[in-house]
Amino acid sequence: MTAHDFFELAGELRVISMMGLLCLSFLLPLTIFIGRSNIKTVRQKIIADLETVFRINDSDTDKLIPSFEFAAYKYRALPHYIEGRQPSEWRAYILPVLVFIMVTFSGFITASGALLTKERLEHFQPLFSGMTLVTENPASLRAMLDYQLQTIAVLTFTFFGAYVWSIDYLVRRISNYDLSPISFLRVTAHIILACITSVTLHHGYMDMAQATPASAVSDRMPELIVAFLVGFFPKLGLQTLLSRVPQLQIRRIDPRAQGFVREYPIDMIMGIDSAIKFRLAEFEIEDVQNLATANPILLFVETPYGIYETMDWVAQAQLILALDLDQIEALRTINIRTIFDIERFMERPESRPLLLAALNTPKTDGKSIVQQDRGITLDNLESVVRAIGEDLHVQRLRQVWRNIELKLSFDLPHVRRERALLLSDQPLEPEAARSQPAAAATAPLEPTPATETARVPEPA
Secondary structure, eight states: OOOOHHHHHHHHHHHHHHHHHHHHHHHHHHHHHHHHHHHHHHHHHHHHHHHHTTTOOOOSSSEHHHHHHHHHHHHSSHHHHHTOOOOOOOGGGGHHHHHHHHHHHHHHHHHTTTTHHHHHTTTHHHHHTTTTTOSHHHHHHHHHHHHHHHHHHHHHHHHHHHHHHHHHHHHHHHHOOOOOHHEEEEEHHHHHHHHHHHHHHHHHHHHHHSHHHHHHTSSSSHHHHHHHHHEEEEEEEEOOOOOOOOOOOOOOOGGGGGOOOOOOOOOGTTTHHHHHHHHTTTOOBBEEEEEEEEOHHHHHHSSSSSSHHHHHHHHHHHHHHHHHHHHHHHHHHHTOHHHHHHHHHHGGGHHHHHHHHHTTOOOEESSSESOOOOOOOOTTHHHHHHHHHHHHHHHHHHHHHHHHHOOOOOOOHHHOOOOOOOOOOOOOHHHHHHHTTGGGGOOOOOOOOHHTTTTOOOOO
């Protein structure tokens, strides 16, 4: 094989590798769109099956409860939503996706070293060379080559970190079914910002070290770890840069604000383990507040968990959000787990003293008592419980809960009372109307085959 044949073969292999990298750049957007289409089809079928369960039927109206309307609108699962769908919705994705492919293709080429040759690296390039200049001394040329290779290594690991973050972000977007053209623009901007920030940090570190690249980074592993992390969190790198120039920190955080920082992990909910926590994180439900305000119907549609299970989790989260941990611990000792349990305890005169004692548990900071008397008495206990149940997300859950109760014809005292009132067309008393906002608009309906296909299990 002559030298000419060798260079021709090398050129062909380089072209093949470039085509492979281009296909790799197309792979992620293509996978995202296929996954989005499949998820939409499956969830539309589930919502169509659920329509009978969450429809309000009476003499005057025939409509869906608002929580189900939101779910149906999100997936355009009902006929009047499907008719209004725009056939050109995919056109808006063309330019953002092409920009994303170009940026990732450039990153893969840089990482592969396909375009790195000695002739290219011998020329001064501000992005890779920084402030490292070449003099007449041949050693300076070698130093610049080493420095540029180290910069490329930093850039490569930053790109890998940013690309992994982009995969996670786009997968969450299709899990939540909120993928949009802005999603691809955001991940593109994330990759660019991370790479520029990481390279700037690298140049700044070398300049401050005032040493040659070989001695300044004798062990490059820590710097590459930092580069990978900056790919995930570009703001971390920006904060590091700003810390070097305090004059640029115009907005300063009030130290007292740290005292209000609270985060309740989602696995403090009974029934949620590490595996379920991981699944819910795909839908950006990562703490109790996210779960307390979540739509239980959407949780049922978008996750493999049953409707009763998701409603129970949301009800538990709402109670935790309304009270503090000392009260929650005391309430669980008397088997009060959800927002509805506390209301049922309130309805029974014989159980009110137990509820009062649990709510009056002294408040602590985990070590000592910070509030001995909470001021809750039998006289104002009803007002306290009612204030908890008046939040909009609690009322939404109550409407879904009671709608399912009536559709399944539970033989419970309060369900029989609501059914009797509805059948006799008698208005609820004002006090009962405040605590039962959904019952007046809900009529009983015998179970139908469509109800059975909605994955609502028979009551135990």
